[in-house]
Amino acid sequence: TGFVVDKERGLILTNRHITGVGPVRATAIFDRHEELEVEVVYRDPIHDFGFFRYDPSRLRLTSAAEIVLDPAGLTVGSEIRVVGNDAGEKLQILSGTIARVDRNVPEFNSVYNDENTFYAGAGAGTSGGSSGSPVLIASGRAVALNAAGTDGAASSFFLPLHRVCYSLEKLRHGLPVPRGTCMAAFLFKAFDELIKVGLQRRHEEEVRAVFADATGMLIVDSVLCEQKVLRPGDILLRLESQVCINFVQLEERLDANVGSCLAVLVSRGGLEMELQVPIVDLHALIPRSYAELGLDVVHGLGYHAARRAHLPLDSGIYLARPGYIFESLNCDWGSLIISAAGKPTPNLDAFVKAIEDIPDRQYFPVLWYDLRDFRRDRQMKTGFAKMSRAWSPLRIWHCKKGAGDGPECWESMDMPLPSSLPRIPEPPGRAAMLTGGDKLVRSLQASLVTVRFRTDQRFVTEASDTGASEGVGLLVDAERGLILTDRHSAPQSLGDIEVTLAGSATVDGEVFFIHPLHNLAFIRVDPAALAVLHKGKVPLQSARIAKGAKASIRAGEDLHFVGFDNQGNTFSAEVKVAAVYLPSGKDEFPAWTVPRFRERNLEIVVLADTPEDARGGVLCDASGQVRAFFGQFDWQGARHGEETTEAFGIPANVFSPLIEALRKTPTIQPEVPSLDIEVAAVDVATLTRGAAGSLPRDWLQAVLRRCGQQGQVARAMRVSRVLATGASEAKLKAGDVLLSVAGKTIASALDIE
Incomplete structure (x- = not known):
């Protein structure tokens, strides 16, 4: 929810967690269902409020109106109405009574948390959609801004409007909104609690002499690492020689002294200490630039994340949105990247310098921490990320305007692509070949490959929900690098494919052909990588595919399974064919609830004794001639809708015509006629x-x-x-x-x- 606070200038007040902190496209829906685009003109760096702006001249049906702000009207016992889009209902009116106005900020398990302000509380029962709603009294004036609530309870939390009015007045005059911080978060504590940590009774008496109704004072709860003067537990006695016991007074002095120092008197462990505390520009501690690469978004650590993790602001780069590159490390949002490609990344500029010359598809080392659970687990994590410039270029965004200069304007700059090509590691050749195993394993190892597929979850069309899968493939043309696999391992062309050949070299590939009807796909290895493998004498061998009568399989036949287990080890086992049948009726592969490939019109090979832990492979005769490809089939379970995967055989007479067609015309995808x-x-x-x-x-x-x-x-x-x-x-x-x-x-x- 938002509400108009200046109808002449078109200013809408709402929450900071609604305006967001990065580039935003937003639309406001007015009373008569009119929709207008709005722009962010200001978002507070700390408190949960911000302003949108719309063009008042474009309203045709809705009468111009505004709600007057009245911070002084927020008093205990006031009957209030919270008017807004509660539970997505566009307009709801919730009632309540202000129970308290001196509550400390509610704590939420998130990176962002408000600080250095009181919150008001009432049992208004607000829920999702009420964020940004005005809290109105009988006169129709707004006395607070709805900001949060408690799940499973009626408690609602309201932000007082003192800093809102201060910011609004600056915006009306086209001025910047100065916001200062001493890099410390304060809490309000009762006198009796403060006595336990060193407050003297005479301090309480001095406060009561100025504020007769006072019940407590401010104490430092936490500080940033850069704050070297104040400490947690310091009780604020005086600010610029004045008794200061509330956040309004504190913030007025902070905002008025950005760039200078304030004289502060504190009680530390029962001793009075006079301190000169530097006041820093709070806006400068909030990231106003970020980098985008491979659908990942990173920026500087920022005030809120640094405070929550108690880390210096230059500790590293914050991963705001994981994309294709860092998801490969299981590096989720909220991670702090401290090194990339062997170079420290204390800030955004250092990060860009570290990665700007890394070629596409090149792996590079990364060091990071997971800040989401940092209070419990501070172990540094390591791994290798794969550069991907195909999804998006390395793009740097900067916020150029805002507040007194008008609406925010985010500008981007694309960094040039590196000129160097990805380095292809020198293959170990025959040294990495399996020397143990039986005759069949040794004869087919040069033809069996493992396949790893990955795409971004936002671009999953046929892949699993995770966007990643692993499987097995069969090298059917060693000269051209053509590999047969299943649609579990290569579900779609939009993604990244890696193939490990002969158990000794991992190279990039591409999904060249996906069978529209059956669980089959063909991968083509990168020609440059294939040339390196041939030069390195990696023993690649085209599989011998059965032809004629041997291309079909009968129930009861004794065959050999050769393939991989779930740990990637190659093994063989004698197996018996239980049935070759077309799944029909209750046995057919069920349809997905989303549009996705489902196997049909295929007689599958079912084994009586499928090897335990078999990921996939081939069914062959005693000479190593491939009679069937043993691939993984995906379908949706009937009970809970979970994805189920099981391996079955696909006879050679199904895919051998496709192999022959690709050998004759390797650059043209084979046609698949169908009766539909x-x-x-x-x-x-x-x-x-x-x-x-x-x-x-x-x-x-x-x-x-x-x-x-x-x-x-x-x-x-x-x-x-x-x-x-x-x-x-x-x-x-x-x-x-x-x-x-x-x-x-x-x-x-x-x-x-």
């Missing part, structure tokens, strides 16, 4: 009972003969779904049995293709 239907398997015995005499005898004999040769029950293909706007719309219907296509008898889903 889904089919299900139905037993011929059941079908003949329901359609007695209507099925051609020749077709029945052909299907029985074909299925018998495969060692399975005779089944027919029945249409289960017809894709709207597809090739078969208005031609085929659900329930149709496919007897033949182009004059060829249909006994399996593969026959259709």
Whole structure:
């Protein structure tokens, strides 16, 4: 919520956590549902308030009006109304009674927290959407600004308007809003509490002589590391020779003395001490520039994060939004990056210097702390991040205006791309090859690869919710670096692919082709990296794919599994084929609740004894000839909607035509003709009972003969779904049995293709 406080200048008051602290695009919806764009003109560096500005001349239907601010009207016992967008209802009116006006700031488990002000409290029961609402008294004046509430309780917290009025007056005159800080946060404590930490009774009497109704004083709660004069526990006795017991008086002196020193008298451990405390520009301690790279956003540490973690302001760079680069380290928001590429990063300029020459796709070391749990865990973390300049260039943003100079204006500057190419490590060659294992492992290790895919979570189209996956691939053309894998390992082309070949070298690749119907994809290794591997004599070998009758698999066959476990180790095991069937009916792969690939029209190979902990690999005969690719299939579980992954075999006769097509025309993606239907398997015995005499005898004999040769029950293909706007719309219907296509008898889903 926001409300107009100056109808002539178009100023809207709201919370700081609504205006945000970076570039903002915002729209205000007025009483008559008119929408106008608004701009940020001021946001307080500490207190939870800020101002938007709109163009009053553009209001057509809504009458110009403003709410008068009355800080002095905030008193205990006042009946109030909180008017605003509570719970997203656009206009709600909540009632309450001011219970107290001297509450210390509410503590929230976040980086930002208000300080050096009182808050008022009432049982108004405000919830989400009420942030920025005016707290009105009977006269219609606003006495406070709604700022927060307590989950599960009716307690609401209101910000007094003293600094709001001070800032508004400056804005009306087109002046900057000076804000000073002694880099210390104070709390209000009762006299009896302060006596326990050294306050003397005569100090209390001196205060009561000036403020007869006084109940306590201000004490330093925390200080920034840069504050070398004040200490936590110091009780504020006098400020510039004046008794100071409230935040309004304190902030008036701080704001009026930016850049100079204040004479402060404190009680420290029972002893009076006169101090000269420097007053710093508070606006200068709030980051007003940031860097954007690979969807990551970083800026200087800033006042609030430094205070919360009790770290110097030049400790490092704050990761405000993790993107493609730092998410690879599991480096989340709230992390403090202290070193990149072996260079310290105390501030934004140092960070830019450290990374500006790192080539795209080059790994570099990073040192960081996790500030979100810094009070408990202060262990430094290390890792390697991968540079990515494809998502966005290295862009530096600066805030040029604001407050007295008009609306904020954020300007960006793109840094030039580095001229150097990523360094490709020298491969270890045969030295890294597995020397143990059985004959099959040694013969296929040069063809088996591991695949790692990653994309930014905001650009997930077919990948898992995390945007990352790992799997197995098969090198089918060593000269061109062509790799067969599944859609679990290479779910979409928008992302980053890394391939580890022969267990000895990791290189970049690209998703070249994704099968539109089946769980298959082809990856192409970066040609420059492939040349280095060949030069380094890395033993790359194209897999031998079964052809002819061996390209299909029968139930009951004894085969060999060769692949990887979940730790990345290569192993082999003897396996038996339990079934080769088309999942149909209750066994079909279920549809996702979001648009995402689902396997269909594919006879999968199911093993009777799938090796435990097998991530993926191939099914081969005793000579090492690949009979099937053993890939990972993803689908959505029925109970809780969680993602389920399980490995099944894909016979060689499904993907071998694609391999041949890519070998003939390696730069052209193969065509995949389709009838745009889904089919299900139905037993011929059941079908003949329901359609007695209507099925051609020749077709029945052909299907029985074909299925018998495969060692399975005779089944027919029945249409289960017809894709709207597809090739078969208005031609085929659900329930149709496919007897033949182009004059060829249909006994399996593969026959259709």
